[in-house]
Amino acid sequence: MKKILAPFALLSALSFAAPLQAQSSQPERLRDAALADDTVALDIVEGLTTEVGPRLAGSEAEARARTWAVARLKALGFRNVHIEEYRMPTWLRGAETAEIVGPYPQKLAIAALGHSGATPAEGITAEVVGFDSVAELEAAPEAKVRGKIVFVSHAMKAAQDGSGYGYYGPVRRSAPRIGAQKGALAVVIRSLGTDYHRNPHTGLTSWQKVTPIPAGALPLPDAENLQRMLKRGKPVTMRLVLTPRFVGDQVSGNVVAEVPGSDPDAGIILIGGHLDSWDLGTGAIDDAAGVAITAAAARRIMDSGRPRRTIRVVWFGSEEVGGFGSDAYRAAHKDENVVFVAESDFGSDRVWRMDANLTPANKPVVDRIAALLFPLGITVGTAQAEAGADLGDWAKAGVAAIDLQQDGTRYFDLHHTPDDTFDKVDPEQLRQNVAAWTAMLAVLANAREPIGKLPPRPAE
């Protein structure tokens, strides 16, 4: 998406802010070098998307990605590079087609949601009943839903903080289960996304204890076409083929690499992203970018001399399909002295805000990081750092965390779609990410003061 480069061209200029100061510190120099010329992150994204491509959790492709990752992390000079395997229930995509049989025959684009049930190979044909929200579906009598293909819409819009994803998320996560409970034959949703391309947004749906039914996502143009048909008032009939299948427990794994620290008592800095991706695109922004940014930043610290604290980079497996990698990792390592966690899993666009969650005593550490991020155009927010899907449990348990919030304005144009490809990564914004992470790690890995632990958060 070369078109959007222009507004960010100013980032290059920002690196010239440093020389205004009398003498730049080592974190400043590392930050500015990353901003100026980092190629490690872009090379990782390019390599993973070109040489591996889509890497669905539990698949042979995810295994190839681990092999690729080990080779690349070793080549970059990391220590203790290894795979930690585990097994997880695996779901594979099958055939997927949707067509309006009448009264306005035409094909619609569709993709199965993760963990969708299957239709027979020849598909199912039924009348479509439409709802504008999950609340409407919940309020509907069973008689309106039973034996039908349920369609659920929503009004998600793009936002810099991506907040629409959580707010409208139940359309994907819960509507299929609610439809199933009311006797629907299948549920199709308006993709949980913001773009008008014919590329559906997949993503996990949650059945809890309900038996899965076929569940798919229509791209926005198709969802709106279906809505226009429904508004005309005649019964609309759809033929739907979705033949994914669960293939039982398969091997998945986390890939781990370290920058060894000089002081084992100072605790471990644990960072990362996820190596698996959905299977429709090549997982460039979700989340080759995240594993690339964290590794590129950690390597810059490594190359600048041995840090006080060990930095451990984990490229998690099977994040998209339920976080089996993060669960396995936390179960195996929860008693280690991890003092800080941070995760990169929101694309490759620039960091625009830092949300920190350190002890009050560590305010000077946060202040030093904030000062380093200021010239990169990064503000300080007041939200509680969550550390994301793979490291969130550590933060909930009281480990200090920082979220380097990325600009999500176009994230949900691409998220979980075939369009998540290498060309969408803006090299300049990716370098800004590496610069921000490098600055943060430079402070945290070498801080003389202890990084304190917070009280565990109450369970939700």
Added chain:
Amino acid sequence: MKKILAPFALLSALSFAAPLQAQSSQPERLRDAALADDTVALDIVEGLTTEVGPRLAGSEAEARARTWAVARLKALGFRNVHIEEYRMPTWLRGAETAEIVGPYPQKLAIAALGHSGATPAEGITAEVVGFDSVAELEAAPEAKVRGKIVFVSHAMKAAQDGSGYGYYGPVRRSAPRIGAQKGALAVVIRSLGTDYHRNPHTGLTSWQKVTPIPAGALPLPDAENLQRMLKRGKPVTMRLVLTPRFVGDQVSGNVVAEVPGSDPDAGIILIGGHLDSWDLGTGAIDDAAGVAITAAAARRIMDSGRPRRTIRVVWFGSEEVGGFGSDAYRAAHKDENVVFVAESDFGSDRVWRMDANLTPANKPVVDRIAALLFPLGITVGTAQAEAGADLGDWAKAGVAAIDLQQDGTRYFDLHHTPDDTFDKVDPEQLRQNVAAWTAMLAVLANAREPIGKLPPRPAE
């Protein structure tokens, strides 16, 4: 594509230019009314895309489109609404998949080009040989191509006048034939388009006397991924399934509607667009918009009182697959007194330039039209009006023509892709088109002076 509305918001304001004049003429009033409130054109696009959808030439869907068109044109009050049928060789899309087998296994998105040959159902598997241009392919020895899957790239960029489409067009139109002549098993091209979505651009390829081989288009992200693989230097193997088929001669047809004129000796104004579309999208901008704009403008003239000249609107069949509709129409009507032709077939974005080709004696007519278009932001160009694929033969034969050039900056993001859908039509720009056409027709249909004929153009 709601995002692009903002830059054109000024169009609304333009209609206020008229009251500055002492008294507005009838063409001015008709123009301004169209700009302010035309709904006819948008309703036609909405209806065709929703109720019919894709309408490939010769298919049952194109027949449904004709039935729909007749009903709509009659409902709009047109006279002499009828279908003129003909038969044409028909090609239908089949299965289509591409995957890299090694060394970097992953699926690629692909669509067959129109008139592509077929692989066996199980596909073909062969090494890929890449070329950056048709010239490179032409220069290659047969030994480099024989038994291979040929990949041809190019560097088309978006341009307001769409000139990249002609210049880079041989990659789609000729590369498959050249590959076939050199013994290639199949040819895949970088889509003749400008967007980075995973939606291939189909379109006709020309075999001349060569036996068709499988020929497909990769979206730009896939084409660039393949290029990155090839650059790594190891042999890249692709498995390709393309199973379209020719199904012999089928019925197609042109839909004709008239605004009867008062003076049969003054000649006929012949305008239109094409009703058929490629089968991947719903043909909103290509060319529901064109048939909608021309019909909406003609109807405004009709509703303002009987014009001097008959305006005949033709919604041509089978433009995309070789212009069988226009050939049939010209063969049947070439001896009629058609004095002017104009065609709308370049999307739904605003008209930005008028190119006129009338006799020197008719300069006052052109000047009156130009004055009416000036407040719509339309300049006067110096290119020779061509009238496009469906009416170009009339212009070549010497019939006066005007091209109302539409802004093609984003046209080749959408052209011949699944993304050609209703949501891409900007209602405000569509109204500007109707306003421009209404102004042009108001002058031409009522001009007191004869509309003269030009010398036939030399054959190319």
